[in-house]
Amino acid sequence: MGYFLRPMGSHPRLVDLCLVAYSLKLIHHPLTLTMLHIYNSLSRTKRPFKPVRAGEVGMYVCGMTVYDYCHLGHARMLVSFDVIARWLRASGYKLTYVRNITDVDDKIIRRAVQTGQKISDVTGFFIDAMHADERALDVLPPDLEPRATGYVPQMLQIIETLQQKDLAYQAEDGDVNFAVRQFPGYGKLSGKSLDELRAGDRVAVSTAKRDPLDFVLWKAAKDDEPAESRWESPFGPGRPGWHIECSAMSQAMLKLPLDIHGGGPDLKFPHHENEIAQSEGAFGTTLANTWMHCGSLMVDAEKMSKSLGNFKTIRDTVGGQGQPDQADYRANVREAQMLRFFIVRNHYRSAQNYTPDNLADAQASLDRLYLTLQAVPPAPTTQTQVDWATGAAAQFKAAMDDDFNTAGAVAVLFELSTAANRDQDAAASGLMLALGQMIGLLTVSPHEYFKQPSRYTQRAIEAAEKKQQAAKQGDTGADLTAELTALNDEQIQEQVQARTDAKKQKNFQRADQIREALAAAGVVLEDKPGGVTQWRRG
Numbered sequence: 048m049g050y051f052l053r054p055m056g057s058h059p060r061l062v063d064l065c066l067v068a069y070s071l072k073l074i075h076h077p078l079t080l081t082m083l084h085i086y087n088s089l090s091r092t093k094r095p096f097k098p099v100r101a102g103e104v105g106m107y108v109c110g111m112t113v114y115d116y117c118h119l120g121h122a123r124m125l126v127s128f129d130v131i132a133r134w135l136r137a138s139g140y141k142l143t144y145v146r147n148i149t150d151v152d153d154k155i156i157r158r159a160v161q162t163g164q165k166i167s168d169v170t171g172f173f174i175d176a177m178h179a180d181e182r183a184l185d186v187l188p189p190d191l192e193p194r195a196t197g198y199v200p201q202m203l204q205i206i207e208t209l210q211q212k213d214l215a216y217q218a219e220d221g222d223v224n225f226a227v228r229q230f231p232g233y234g235k236l237s238g239k240s241l242d243e244l245r246a247g248d249r250v251a252v253s254t255a256k257r258d259p260l261d262f263v264l265w266k267a268a269k270d271d272e273p274a275e276s277r278w279e280s281p282f283g284p285g286r287p288g289w290h291i292e293c294s295a296m297s298q299a300m301l302k303l304p305l306d307i308h309g310g311g312p313d314l315k316f317p318h319h320e321n322e323i324a325q326s327e328g329a330f331g332t333t334l335a336n337t338w339m340h341c342g343s344l345m346v347d348a349e350k351m352s353k354s355l356g357n358f359k360t361i362r363d364t365v366g367g368q369g370q371p372d373q374a375d376y377r378a379n380v381r382e383a384q385m386l387r388f389f390i391v392r393n394h395y396r397s398a399q400n401y402t403p404d405n406l407a408d409a410q411a412s413l414d415r416l417y418l419t420l421q422a423v424p425p426a427p428t429t430q431t432q433v434d435w436a437t438g439a440a441a442q443f444k445a446a447m448d449d450d451f452n453t454a455g456a457v458a459v460l461f462e463l464s465t466a467a468n469r470d471q472d473a474a475a476s477g478l479m480l481a482l483g484q485m486i487g488l489l490t491v492s493p494h495e496y497f498k499q500p501s502r503y504t505q506r507a508i509e510a511a512e513k514k515q516q517a518a519k520q521g522d523t524g525a526d527l528t529a530e531l532t533a534l535n536d537e538q539i540q541e542q543v544q545a546r547t548d549a550k551k552q553k554n555f556q557r558a559d560q561i562r563e564a565l566a567a568a569g570v571v572l573e574d575k576p577g578g579v580t581q582w583r584r585g
Contacts, residue, residue: 059347063577081439082096082448083138084095085307087339088339089300089335095449096337098140102140103306104205104306105145106131107296107297108128109318110147110149111173112149112154113150113169113174114152114155114170115431116173116176116180117362118359118361119346119360119361120311120344121180121345122180122184122289123341123390125181126186126308126387127208127395128144129165129186130453130487131339133187133487134451134485140271142193144282145189145193145297145301145361146191147172147192147194147292148192151196156276157431162565168196168271172374175375175481179362179374179376180362181583184383184387185384193296193299195296198296199278199286202287205264206223207223208327210328211330212328212329214229214329222266222267223575224261224262225262225284225325226257226261226263227241227260228258229323233260233323235320237315244473255312262288264287264290264325265283265285265451266287289318290317290325292319293318293322294325294326294334297322297327303573304333306336306337307338308334308408309341311341312342314340319338319340339342341395341396342395342397344398344400344401346402347401362378365383366383367379379497379500380491380499381499381584382503384488384490384496385406385410385503388457388488389406390415390490394452395451395497397530406508407508411504415464416461417489417496419467420476421494421497421583423467423468423475423476425477427471439463439475442455442462446459446484459482460482463476463479463482469477496582497583498584504585507569534565534568539565541572542561543566543580544581545561546558566583569583569585
């Protein structure tokens with residue numbers, strides 16, 4: 048079918064950023080057009096969005112520190128800002144989306160030393176791995192993806208400026224620190240006074256600091272660190288601190304003030320608070336007009352962490368098939384689509400809880416949308432525009448213009464699904480598909496989607512729980528994924544044909560036995576007019 052953005056087997060990074068498959072453009076109806084409103088983490092209010100330059104948006108999002116595989120918290124950030132970028136472009140803005148990469152950091156150095164690798168080899172591998180995760184989740188690439196190591200000269204210029212303004216000082220240990228109490232307004236993003244604030248996860252407390260809240264701008268080189276982790280500077284050999292990287296890259300890529308600065312929930316303090324102090328202290332202008340932070344992702348109502356044993360990577364969650372020493376992998380498209388849907392159906396600012404029941408519900412809900420596309424094939428979309436002034440499209444737009452309310456937008460998709468199934472309405476099915484693809488959903492064909500088994504169906508989750516119970520009793524049992532795929536596509540088709548032959552011979556008992564056997568293997572049969580039987584994995 049030609050109405051899907053990503054034909055079977057194609058590379059999602061080749062999908063045109065402007066959704067050329069539909070060439071969907073917002074029609075401006077002055078009497079009904081809603082204005083985009085965005086919640087600003089700094090002002091703690093939702094206000095009309097007005098970029099610095101009319102029709103253009105510069106968005107900078109703090110990206111990954113590439114020392115390990117991306118986890119589900121990263122998936123939340125990647126998908127959330129991908130949706131935001133898609134909607135800004137669909138709304139007619141000329142967007143420049145910048146998402147940086149931190150490729151020099153204590154954790155990166157530690158991993159390189161522990162594994163005996165060069166730092167560049169460690170970061171290169173995990174950058175490739177991150178891009179593989181993005182492809183699995185249909186996350187479109189940012190326009191610019193600067194790496195911290197490419198902007199060290201700009202960082203040093205900022206540090207020297209801060210020192211000249213008495214906002215930075217070199218301590219006895221050789222580090223250059225930012226003098227927090229010298230910057231008026233520090234704490235405005237986190238909403239806390241200096242006395243309430245404490246050093247955050249990446250703010251090392253040192254006796255050489257004048258104040259515990261002071262944070263490092265330049266780290267003096269240590270003898271036991273690799274040579275490739277140090278640069279010459281007016282302050283001696285060393286490397287940049289974490290926070291200074293984004294001040295340099297955002298200014299170099301987009302200039303100030305930024306229209307939007309975003310990131311994960313844990314970046315509000317200290318990282319973004321420190322960015323504001325550095326950038327506004329050095330340049331004397333506002334760093335960003337709008338601050339956006341996505342909500343946290345919990346696992347069984349607890350914060351995800353390796354120490355709790357609930358740390359989950361993207362590739363493991365989407366059934367990534369590949370070698371452990373390879374960055375690239377092939378995702379289970381049904382599970383990957385489910386994970387994106389799981390994230391998108393919640394508002395980006397809300398906390399989200401990753402539990403087996405929630406995943407099963409997300410899988411069943413997304414299956415329902417794909418079943419609609421299968422049962423009511425969308426009318427070929429020859430129109431190049433969607434009328435956003437009326438009906439479901441207007442509701443969808445109103446939701447997205449209300450601080451990117453994807454929860455409301457997804458609700459519209461289900462209303463269209465209901466209408467399409469009830470009335471066998473191909474137009475409703477087509478509109479559901481078109482709107483869904485604008486936020487990165489429904490990008491594969493139902494045929495491709497349902498040919499994949501999923502570990503997140505209710506049946507599969509119950510089977511997994513039984514296996515866990517059996518394992519406690521000493522019975523390891525078979526691998527769940529192997530069980531779900533015990534029958535390959537060819538074997539299933541052979542059974543379907545055998546059932547068809549049995550029905551032609553009026554051997555209905557045999558036909559029922561085949562249906563029951565396939566059902567036990569997780570294969571659902573649907574008999575269509577004309578003697579055609581379609582199958583899908585349940």
